[in-house]
Amino acid sequence: MPESLPPLNALKAFEAAARLGSVTLAAQELSVTHGAVSRQIRALEAHFETSLFERAGRGLVLSRHGRQLQAGVSEAFTVLRASCRALSRDIEDAPFTLACPGSLLARWLIPRLDRLHRELPALRLNVLASDGEPDPGRNDISAALAFIAPPWPSDRQVIEIAAETIGAVAAPDIAARLTGRPVEALLEETILETASRPQAWPQWGQARGVEREALTRARQAGQSFEHLYYLLEAALAGLGVAIAPRLVIEGDLKSGRLVAPWGFVETDARLCLLLARGTPRHSGEALAAWLRHELTAPA
Amino acid sequence: MPESLPPLNALKAFEAAARLGSVTLAAQELSVTHGAVSRQIRALEAHFETSLFERAGRGLVLSRHGRQLQAGVSEAFTVLRASCRALSRDIEDAPFTLACPGSLLARWLIPRLDRLHRELPALRLNVLASDGEPDPGRNDISAALAFIAPPWPSDRQVIEIAAETIGAVAAPDIAARLTGRPVEALLEETILETASRPQAWPQWGQARGVEREALTRARQAGQSFEHLYYLLEAALAGLGVAIAPRLVIEGDLKSGRLVAPWGFVETDARLCLLLARGTPRHSGEALAAWLRHELTAPA
DNA sequence: ATGGTAATGTGAGTTTTTCTCAAGTGTCAT
DNA sequence: ATGACACTTGAGAAAAACTCACATTACCAT
Numbered sequence: 001m002p003e004s005l006p007p008l009n010a011l012k013a014f015e016a017a018a019r020l021g022s023v024t025l026a027a028q029e030l031s032v033t034h035g036a037v038s039r040q041i042r043a044l045e046a047h048f049e050t051s052l053f054e055r056a057g058r059g060l061v062l063s064r065h066g067r068q069l070q071a072g073v074s075e076a077f078t079v080l081r082a083s084c085r086a087l088s089r090d091i092e093d094a095p096f097t098l099a100c101p102g103s104l105l106a107r108w109l110i111p112r113l114d115r116l117h118r119e120l121p122a123l124r125l126n127v128l129a130s131d132g133e134p135d136p137g138r139n140d141i142s143a144a145l146a147f148i149a150p151p152w153p154s155d156r157q158v159i160e161i162a163a164e165t166i167g168a169v170a171a172p173d174i175a176a177r178l179t180g181r182p183v184e185a186l187l188e189e190t191i192l193e194t195a196s197r198p199q200a201w202p203q204w205g206q207a208r209g210v211e212r213e214a215l216t217r218a219r220q221a222g223q224s225f226e227h228l229y230y231l232l233e234a235a236l237a238g239l240g241v242a243i244a245p246r247l248v249i250e251g252d253l254k255s256g257r258l259v260a261p262w263g264f265v266e267t268d269a270r271l272c273l274l275l276a277r278g279t280p281r282h283s284g285e286a287l288a289a290w291l292r293h294e295l296t297a298p299a
Numbered sequence: 300m301p302e303s304l305p306p307l308n309a310l311k312a313f314e315a316a317a318r319l320g321s322v323t324l325a326a327q328e329l330s331v332t333h334g335a336v337s338r339q340i341r342a343l344e345a346h347f348e349t350s351l352f353e354r355a356g357r358g359l360v361l362s363r364h365g366r367q368l369q370a371g372v373s374e375a376f377t378v379l380r381a382s383c384r385a386l387s388r389d390i391e392d393a394p395f396t397l398a399c400p401g402s403l404l405a406r407w408l409i410p411r412l413d414r415l416h417r418e419l420p421a422l423r424l425n426v427l428a429s430d431g432e433p434d435p436g437r438n439d440i441s442a443a444l445a446f447i448a449p450p451w452p453s454d455r456q457v458i459e460i461a462a463e464t465i466g467a468v469a470a471p472d473i474a475a476r477l478t479g480r481p482v483e484a485l486l487e488e489t490i491l492e493t494a495s496r497p498q499a500w501p502q503w504g505q506a507r508g509v510e511r512e513a514l515t516r517a518r519q520a521g522q523s524f525e526h527l528y529y530l531l532e533a534a535l536a537g538l539g540v541a542i543a544p545r546l547v548i549e550g551d552l553k554s555g556r557l558v559a560p561w562g563f564v565e566t567d568a569r570l571c572l573l574l575a576r577g578t579p580r581h582s583g584e585a586l587a588a589w590l591r592h593e594l595t596a597p598a
Numbered sequence: 599a600t601g602g603t604a605a606t607g608t609g610a611g612t613t614t615t616t617c618t619c620a621a622g623t624g625t626c627a628t
Numbered sequence: 629a630t631g632a633c634a635c636t637t638g639a640g641a642a643a644a645a646c647t648c649a650c651a652t653t654a655c656c657a658t
Contacts, residue, residue, distance in 0.1 A: 002318075003328060005376075006383055008307035009645080019301075023606060029302060036646050038607060048383075050390045051577035057654045058605045065386060065577075072382020076375040077304075083371020084305055084347075087364060091349050278350030278364075308616080322635060335617050337636060356625045357634050600658085607652070615644070623636075628629100 006047045013040035014052060015077050018062055018070040096123045096283050099130035099144040103228040103248050109145075111251065112294060120290055123283060142279045143287070147245060149269040157275040159288040162295050164271055165246040166204055167264035171238040175259035178241075183208045183262055187215070190240030191222030194231045200243040200267075207265035232258075247271065247295070305346045312339035313351060314376050317361055317369040395422045395582055398429035398443040402527040406547050408444075411593060419589055422582060441578045442586070446544060448498075448568040456574040458587040461594050463570055464545040465503055466563035470537040474558035477540075482507045482561055486514070489539030490521030493530045499542040499566075506564035531557075546570065546594070 016026035017037060027034040045052050052066035062070060100109055105127060109116075116125060130144060145161075152158045168186060170178065178185050187210075193201055205215045222240060225231040232249065235242035236257055252258040273291070275284045315325035316336060326333040344351050351365035361369060399408055404426060408415075415424060429443060444460075451457045467485060469477065477484050486509075492500055504514045521539060524530040531548065534541035535556055551557035572590070574583045 002376075002380055003330075004384065004387075005311065005380060007644095008311060011379070012304065012307060024604085032645085033647055034606070035608080035648080039645080042607085045577060048386060048390060049577060049579040050386075055606070055653090059654095060606080063577075065390065068389065069382065069386050072378055072385070076378040076382070077301075079371055079375040079378065080310070081301060081304060083368065083375070085303065086371070087347060087349075087368050088303075090367065091347055091364065278344060278348065278362075280348040306615095323633090331616090332618055333635070334619080334637080338616080341636085354624095354635070358625095359635080601656105602658095603654100603656080605652100605654080608650085610649095611647090613644105613646070615642105617640105617642070619638105619640090621637085624634090626631105626633080628631085 006044060007040075010040040010044040010047070011073055012077075013037045014044050014066075014069070015073050017041060017053075017060065018066060019074060021061075022059060091280070093124075094142075095126050096142045096279075096287070097126040097128065097140055098287070099141045100127055101146060101228065102129040103232060104145065104245075105129050106229070107232075107248050107251055116290060116294075120286060123287060125287070142276055143284055144274045144276075145291075146272060146274060147269045148272050148274075149267070152272065153274070156277060157279075157281065157284065159273040159275065159284055161271040161273060161288055161291050162247075164267045164269040165264040166200055166243055166267055167246060167260040168204060168241050168262060169235055169244055169249055169253075169258045169260045170241045171236055172256060172259055173238055174241065175261050178261040179259070181261075183210050184214075186210065186241060186262075187218045189218075191215075191218045192231055192234050192240040192242040193219060193222065193224050194228050195224050195226055196228070197243075203267050204243055204265055208262055305343060306339075309339040309343040309346070310372055311376075312336045313343050313368070314372050316340060316352075316359065317365060318373060320360075321358060390579070392423075393441075394425050395441045395578075395586070396425040396427065396439055397586070398427055398440045400445060400527065401428040402531060402547050403444065403544075404428050405528070406531075406550055410550065415589060415593075419585060422586060424586070441575055442583055443573045443575075444590075445571060445573060446568045447571050447573075448566070451571065452573070455576060456578075456580065456583065458572040458574065458583055460570040460572060460587055460590050461546075463566045463568040464563040465499055465542055465566055466545060466559040467503060467540050467561060468534055468543055468548055468552075468557045468559045469540045470535060471555060471558055472537055473540065474560050477560040478558070480560075482509050483513075485509065485540060485561075486517045488517075490514075490517045491530055491533050491539040491541040492518060492521065492523050493527050494523050494525055495527070496542075502566050503542055503564055507561055 013026060013030065013036075016029050017023050020026050020029065023037045023041070024034045027037045030037065041052065048065070048069075050065045051063050052069060053060040054063050106129075109127060113125075113127065128141075130141075130146075147164045148158075169175075170189070174189060178189070191201065201215060201219055202212065204210075205212065223234070225234060228244065228248065231242050232244060232252075234240065235244070236252070246253075246260075246264045249258050253260065271291075273284055273288050275281070312325060312329065312335075315328050316322050319325050319328065322336045322340070323333045326336045329336065340351065347364070347368075349364045350362055351368060352359040353362050405428075408426060412424075412426065427440075429440075429445075446463050447457075468474075469488070473488060477488070490500065500514060500518055501511065503509075504511065522533070524533060527543065527547065530541050531543060531551075533539065534543070535551070545552075545559075545563045548557050552559065570590075572583055572587050574580070
């Protein structure tokens with residue numbers, strides 16, 4: 001059972017003092033007072049029951065035992081410093097891998113990736129689509145972008161980016177029949193939704209005052225898709241009225257390929273960045289700041 | 300300026316946990332609770348902003364970064380353990396060098412050296428005569444044996460062995476003229492003393508009730524020697540009456556070569572073992588215990 | 599010599615770190 | 629399910645480390 005190590009902080013003080021030949025200089029290097037270093041060295045001498053330095057008037061000189069100890073300790077500390085430094089560099093240089101729902105990735109993030117790379121080059125961002133679960137169990141993912149509703153998971157850091165707004169959207173030909181008419185007109189159309197967000201229509205409906213029962217019946221008569229991506233393709237193809245986060249379809253609204261006859265409502269969900277364990281906080285904050293800016297900018 | 304070392308105690312906990320693959324086992328090895336080790340590892344992960352272990356259900360597995368760190372750290376700790384262990388061994392095995400006043404060495408210690416070596420073989424004792432200063436400035440001396448009066452030096456450990464007793468002694472032919480007579484008979488003899496203990500005669504005289512002035516005059520008429528060793532040779536040669544510690548002349552008393560007509564008195568001085576800086580306390584205590592035993596034993 | 603400077607050593611009190619205890623959570627095996 | 633086991637975590641206690649101020653010692657220039 002390897003034990004029998006001397007107090008390590010005392011060794012650190014000794015190593016510095018031995019290398020610099022001075023308690024005072026060692027104290028400066030370690031950012032403490034000389035008294036602290038002096039005490040640590042005494043503690044080490046007490047541990048070994050020997051004197052490590054000869055007190056030579058104004059300065060210190062290593063004793064025979066001190067020299068012997070320094071040989072091993074300085075070698076060990078050099079190794080330690082080198083490997084810790086190497087690890088820090090590797091961590092610093094590691095690419096930041098962001099998992100992102102496929103639809104958001106394709107429709108919102110990818111068009112902005114070039115600018116993101118230009119404005120945050122140090123991040124060395126990789127993106128990949130996370131279909132299904134928003135939570136990165138995989139080890140090589142630094143963070144995940146996802147719409148999640150409270151309560152947020154407590155086992156990883158969560159950075160809030162923006163509120164989610166959702167709305168009913170449809171291709172222009174369908175929308176033409178709805179614009180300007182009361183919300184109930186919706187019930188005459190084919191309702192499209194995703195299995196992953198069963199609360200989306202009810203939430204929107206409540207905010208817009210659609211009768212709950214009627215909406216449920218209309219949904220049952222409509223169609224459900226596995227992913228938001230397919231839902232949006234269906235809406236674009238004119239199959240019916242879909243419910244979708246504004247963010248994802250922003251481009252489609254602008255180009256006129258989709259229209260939201262009754263606008264958008266805010267939900268309790270938020271667009272969040274979920275940091276994986278061990279992802280540097282500042283990297284996550286940098287990305288979050290960029291995302292926020294990009295969302296509020298007129299662009 | 301080499302700095303940028305992670306917290307060393309956290310590294311120690313990490314090293315043990317990585318080597319043993321378990322927080323609990325590491326805690327046992329380090330003699331702390333598993334909670335403490337867990338925290339230290341978290342601190343290290345926070346330092347590097349990465350996760351060093353994958354929490355694999357019931358146990359821990361090193362992550363990629365953890366493995367990278369372990370490589371360097373375990374090497375460094377191996378070096379550290381080896382060199383500290385080597386130093387401890389060297390210190391443990393180092394011979395114990397005792398400085399001792401020449402007269403005490405020759406007349407008391409040397410006759411007992413053989414037994415001392417036999418009874419304390421682990422001490423690996425060397426002895427050398429320290430003429431003059433009782434204080435070992437020399438680096439290769441582990442301890443010094445000396446009669447010293449309070450106050451004792453505060454800058455080194457002092458172990459008290461026994462009270463000093465001194466007495467007036469003379470060769471048998473002189474002593475024959477004194478034995479049985481009052482102390483004042485002393486004043487008619489040649490007084491011998493050492494320059495190194497000018498207080499010896501006055502102390503003895505006061506205890507025995509000799510008039511101070513008369514004694515001072517007698518001393519001025521007598522002879523002073525540089526060392527106790529010469530003083531005793533003079534006494535043995537019948538040059539006069541000497542004052543000497545009982546311990547030093549014990550052998551001479553026993554053999555009848557010296558006689559103490561009025562016995563011995565205790566002084567405020569003590570036979571002490573002065574430990575040099577860095578001498579293991581237990582070595583000093585062992586020697587002191589042996590010396591005490593030898594002094595009180597009938598032998 | 600004498601005073602100035604520069605270094606280490608140390609006593610007392612405070613701050614910071616680390617540890618323990620106890621409860622919480624998740625996993626595995628029966 | 630249930631118990632055993634292992635890691636995590638919050639709060640308070642214990643221990644270590646640090647700072648401050650002063651003491652001590654040696655060197656050096658005047």
